[in-house]
Amino acid sequence: MKIGPDCVPCILKMCLGFIRKTELGDSEAFELFNDVMKIPSLKGEDWTVTSPDVIEKVMRISYEMLGDENPSHLQSTIRDKMKYPLPEEQYQQMKGQLANTRRLVYFGDNAGEIVLDKLLISTLKELYDLDVTFVVRSMPTLNDVTLTDALDIKMNKVARVLENGIDGPFPGTRMFRCSPEIQDIFRQADLVISKGGGNFDSLDEDKKRYGQKISFLFLSKCYLYEKLLHTPLEAPILSNYYD
CATH class of the missing domain: 3.40.50.10880 (Uncharacterised protein PF01937, DUF89, domain 3)
Structure with missing residues (x-):
């Protein structure tokens, strides 16, 4: 599935979320986020790729700055109930x-x-x-x-x-x-x-x-x-x- 306009704020929010979980200072966080914002799809210049393609670019930028291959490998919570049944x-x-x-x-x-x-x-x-x-x-x-x-x-x-x-x-x-x-x-x-x-x-x-x-x-x-x-x-x- 190709990326759509709704994907852009979602990816940026995800990026900001794991930046906040690092020890980056404000200036470094601004630098990282500015580099992420240069990705063509996040500027509305390329709608031919998938969301994972864009997220991979975000992760590579993060790795280069953080020197860490896994800045956001966090434990996920398991939902305690499902509101909707499977179709x-x-x-x-x-x-x-x-x-x-x-x-x-x-x-x-x-x-x-x-x-x-x-x-x-x-x-x-x-x-x-x-x-x-x-x-x-x-x-x-x-x-x-x-x-x-x-x-x-x-x-x-x-x-x-x-x-x-x-x-x-x-x-x-x-x-x-x-x-x-x-x-x-x-x-x-x-x-x-x-x-x-x-x-x-x-x-x-x-x-x-x-x-x-x-x-x-x-x-x-x-x-x-x-x-x-x-x-x-x-x-x-x-x-x-x-x-």
């Missing part, structure tokens, strides 16, 4: 596809959610005969899951854990940037589960090219999601692409 039609469609799936590829998202990811994968393996590959970021990006995070909770006990091979702090998944191994696994998968908005924004650009069956799982956090998927804000989204 029933999409849920039943996904169950039907899982019944015909042997090779499942699961793209992780938030590090704070991986305990639930592990529980979901364990449950799916009890219900279906699945060979699962869990894919994580190769470089620390925002609060996204890395290999260390996955191994800390022993994700490797329920799935093969692989890094995506992307050589930058890219908070999403684009196949042409992934390692050849991940590209092959993706092509051979019977079903792909993609977690998080960043993975949706980026992998959505690849779905027609590769023709894979993908179930996107994420929260409706902005107007663009509301408009595209007809969901209220903060509602959980299950969007299947099985064409």
Whole structure:
């Protein structure tokens, strides 16, 4: 999904948020923010990229100034309740596809959610005969899951854990940037589960090219999601692409 006007203030707010969590002085914070504001998409000059493309540029600028490859790798909180249920039609469609799936590829998202990811994968393996590959970021990006995070909770006990091979702090998944191994696994998968908005924004650009069956799982956090998927804000989204 290409970036839209609503993405600009959201990305800038995110940038300001992790600046405030560092020890930068005011002058350094101004310098970092000014450099971020030079990114063409944040000036309204380029609408052909995805949100993760822009966030990667923000992260690279931050790394250069902070000398830290992970200035905002923070623990996330788990929502204590879900106000909206998953859409029933999409849920039943996904169950039907899982019944015909042997090779499942699961793209992780938030590090704070991986305990639930592990529980979901364990449950799916009890219900279906699945060979699962869990894919994580190769470089620390925002609060996204890395290999260390996955191994800390022993994700490797329920799935093969692989890094995506992307050589930058890219908070999403684009196949042409992934390692050849991940590209092959993706092509051979019977079903792909993609977690998080960043993975949706980026992998959505690849779905027609590769023709894979993908179930996107994420929260409706902005107007663009509301408009595209007809969901209220903060509602959980299950969007299947099985064409």
